[in-house]
Amino acid sequence: MTEYKDKTIKCVDCGSEFIFTARDQEFYQEKGFTNEPKRCKACRDKKKAERNQNQSVNFQHNDN
């Protein structure tokens, strides 16, 4: 069994440090994600919100 340790990562977007917790690392491993997160949660949420917004705009265009 792999032992995970909390890890500090610097966000590529805002430059602030965030913790990639042992629990999250285990979760990533379970999901088969090989990349570590590059952004803090705030920036990830922001990106996600932007993506969702763009998608809904595209969907509207497609409907017309």
Ligand SMILES: [Zn+2]
């Ligand atoms: Zn950030």
